[in-house]
Amino acid sequence: MKRFTILAAALLMCVATFAQEALWGIGPLVSPEIYDNNTVLFRLRAPKAVKVQITGDFLPKQKVKTPNGEYEIPGIVDLTEGKDGVWEYTTPEPLKPELYSYSFIVDGLRMNDPANIYLIRDVATLTNVFIIGGDRADLYKVNQVPHGTVSRIWYNSPTLGMERRMTVYTPAGYETDGKRYPVFYLLHGMGGDEEAWISLGRTAQILDNLIAQGKAKPMIVVMTNGNASQEAAPGESSLGMMPPSMQLPKTMEGSFEQAFPDVVKFIDKNYRTIKNKSGRAIAGLSMGGFHALHISKQYPDMFNYIGLFSAAILPNKNVVSPIYEDLEGKLRTQFAKKPSLYWIAIGKTDFLYKANEDFRKLLDENGYKYTYYETDEGHIWKNWRIYLSEFAPLLFK
Amino acid sequence: MKRFTILAAALLMCVATFAQEALWGIGPLVSPEIYDNNTVLFRLRAPKAVKVQITGDFLPKQKVKTPNGEYEIPGIVDLTEGKDGVWEYTTPEPLKPELYSYSFIVDGLRMNDPANIYLIRDVATLTNVFIIGGDRADLYKVNQVPHGTVSRIWYNSPTLGMERRMTVYTPAGYETDGKRYPVFYLLHGMGGDEEAWISLGRTAQILDNLIAQGKAKPMIVVMTNGNASQEAAPGESSLGMMPPSMQLPKTMEGSFEQAFPDVVKFIDKNYRTIKNKSGRAIAGLSMGGFHALHISKQYPDMFNYIGLFSAAILPNKNVVSPIYEDLEGKLRTQFAKKPSLYWIAIGKTDFLYKANEDFRKLLDENGYKYTYYETDEGHIWKNWRIYLSEFAPLLFK
Structure with a gap:
């Protein structure tokens, strides 16, 4: 096999022109290194650095004051310099099962861990990720179970007058079994797009695992782009490789909700779906929860299962759209039709x-039936993964 | 709209817990900034850095000596520190149309540009990318043309005894037009996987654009994982978020070639394909070119169009596999059946x-007909994007 070792070495030189460790003859570092007891060691080779720190959502939170109020942000701890300019930090305690994010801070400059290729984008920020398995976090891992297909597909929205991109999960077996499937429409939050749920939300892994365990029914999951001015996620439209923006036009002013039937029509035409209310669910996080609330009441015969995850339920009196008119009357109509799950x-x-x-008070006062699920912590992806893994098993039963 | 501004600010605080610029009240930098004349400005805020450099494939190459010989690697230039600790570098000349890669080096430490979310992984290295449009590079951009669907789908390989992941491009219109399509099997190089061609290779963009221009026939493109020991790309299998490896077992010892009919059977069963030789092409880069060579001669009735892109054509006398036996005899059979394109x-x-x-000498000596296409430079993705955009228009005509 010697010839192949030479080939591999030559190819390594070609492909790794940026990987200077190879040139210097220093082996690559392992970081993060997850020990059997779930403590985690982080390493960074930075011989010239004066101070190396790590920030991550596994560290105790710290409070910061800003003109907008006091917020909690992930804590920061120092790494210790050891041999050959390699800095290290080991968590003092084992970490609980979870998908965690982190970054290094080298002399004040935030950077990703060069030893860890796993990065997830949250709006305009890329952070390294790793998973501590066990308990619920096993749902976030790729396991040896049948895998669904994940497609990026474009649809035409006549209402918005554009071609738009979406992400569609079809369950294992869909391609050849000839069956019809129910559809779960899953909406992202502000600053997100059709990539948010499939990356940070681990939708494909959660659904693969829940379906394999018999806990969720096989279903199609449709992850749309809820920014009505946008064709696709950053880098995926003709705008090119633009920086992502938190403040897009047309996100919570009725356009997306009005155009939503275009999505349902496209899915019902292009996939083998159950084409009625009993076969449709809709849920969203934050802005997507707001969208799910308004879409489901605007089209009360469309969805039988509705989920509001940390929903951005806000009065919006400055926005003029028929979508937001007569909230109470539309809710009355929606609940009179008895959705199976709210x-x-x-x-x-x-x-x-x-x-x-x-x-919830408004719903209570009117005797509208809903299920309430409360967790610790706040407006974070950890909670939205929990909500997805709790909500999906309740659908289409 | 004031309430939405407040919501956006609050959400920004939540999602951007790592984006410390927001906390410090400093606006985000734009980097890279591409000017109308195609000069490019790079910026990095690093007030404590002593030296900031940039390395990228748009810089003049430099030679480095290693124990394995002399190699060319991308050049490195210094940035200049300006106001507020922001370092800058502007290319002295306009850049030619191309997809470029770069990284910063801060006091010796290689890092990505925090202002640029666009990163592409090449084996174990992530680098920032940007595109200078024009000429051929317009094929690499997302343009306002009909877009195909890109799916990650798992297939069963009885020969390898595992479930494996692949990436499939279906042309715009495939879902509903009921037509049968030819299939182009496109194979990656050593260290790559089923993500290589779709990310670094810009396959979906190149095919969308060539098809829209009428230069290529609408076709299905199947991007397999050519590492026979691997179920899927790093992070996408039950091995979890492992570091990628250049030296995997079972890459050029016959297993992948032997198991290739499993792929073709799966595609013919799950997609509306033209199920014969006239509707099949195969090509690959480097190790994938080696695979394409051996697969196409092993199954001489399977492929009518064969492409070897910088193929790793190497004697491999230490490897025992029926695949590599009787090269000349198998080529004789293959060329006797007159493939439309080699x-x-x-x-x-x-x-x-x-x-x-x-x-090529061997082919010439035997009078086997092939087409030869030579470019400048070497074993780099720039060339493989060129080869794809030259080869695809020749298929299925």
Whole structure:
């Protein structure tokens, strides 16, 4: 096999022109290194650095004051310099099962871990990720179970007058079994796009695992782009490789909700679906929860299962759209048609907690039936993965 | 709209817990900034850095000596520190149309540009990318043309005894037009996987654009994983978020070639294909060119169009596999059946140039017809994007 070792070495030189460790004859570092007891060691080779720190959502949170109020952000700890300029930090305690994010800070400059190729984008920020398995976090892992197909597909929206991109999960077996499947429409939050749920949300892994365990029915999951001015995620439209923006036009002013039947029509035409209310669910996080609330009441015969995950339920009196008119009347119509599930979830420290509490009061006062699920912490992806893995098993039963 | 601005600000705080610029009240930088004349400005805020450099494939190459010989690697230039600790570099000349890669080096430490979310992985290295449009590079951009669907789908390989992942491009219109399509099997190089061609290779963009321009026939493109020991790309199998490896077992010892009919059977069963030789092409880069050579001669009735892109044509006398036995006899059979196209491409400075020259001599001596396409430079993705955009228009005509 010697010839192949030479080939591999030659190819390595070609493909790894940036990987200078190879040139210097220094082996690559392993980081993060997850020990059997779930403590984690992080390493960075930075011989010239004066100070190396790590920030991550596994560290105790710290409070920061800003003109907009006090916020909790992930803590920061120092790494210790060891041999050959390699800095290290080991978590003092084993980490609980979860998908975690982190970055290094080298002399004040935030950077990704060069030893870890796994990065996830949250709006405009890329952070390294790793998974500590066990418990619920096993749902976030790729396991040896039948895998669904994940497609990026473009649809025409006559209402918005554009071609738009979406992400579609079809369950294992879909291609050849000839069966019809129910459809779960899953909506992202502000700053997100059709990539958010499949990357940070681990939708494909959660659904593969829940379906394999018999806990969720096989279903199609449709992840749309809820920014009505946008054709596709950053880099995926003719705008090119633009920086992502938190403040897009046409996100919560009715356009997306009005155009949503275009999505349902496209899916019903292009996939083997159950083409009625009993075969449709809709849920969303934050802005997507707001969209799910308004879409489901605007089209009360369309969805039998509704999920509001940390929903951005806000009065919006400055926005003029027929979508937002007569909230109470539309809710009355929707609940008179008895949806099988109206599910509201939020974290205790979410800045939208009070708004959700008010909305639940409105439902209570009218005797509208819903299920409430409360978690610790706030407006974070950890909670949205939990909500997805709790909500999906309740659908289409 | 004031309420939405407040919501956006609050959400920004939540999602951007790592984006410390927001906390410090400093606006985000734009980097790279591409000017109308195609000069490019790079920026990095690093107030404590002593030296900031940039390395990228748009810079003049430099030679480095290693125990394995002398190699060319991308050049490195210094940035200049300006106001507020922001370092800058502007290319002295406009850049030619191309997809470029780069990284910063801060006090010796290689890092990605935090202002640029666009990263592409090449084996174990992530680098920032940007596109200078124009000429051929317009094929690499997402343009306002009909878009095909890109799916990650798992197939069963009875020969390898595992479930394996592949990437499939279906042309715009495939879902509903009921037509049958030809299939182009496109194979990656050593260290690559089923993500290589769709990311670095810009396959979906190149095919969308060539088809829209009427230069290529609408076709299905199947991008397999050519590492026979691997179920899927790093992070996409039950091995979890492992570091990628250049030296996997079972890459060039016959297993992948032997198991290739499993792929074709799966595609013919799951997609509306033209199920015969006239509707099948196969090509690959480097190790994938080696695979394409051996697969196409092993199954001489399977492929009518064959492409070897910088193919790793190497004697492999230490490997025992029926696949590699009787090369000349199998080529005789293959060429007696007159494939419509046998296409060989390589760069002038490729370390495999001589091996390809020897192979062409063998074909010449036997009077086997092939087309030869030579480019500048060597074993780099720039060439493989060129080869794809030259080869695809020749297929299924």
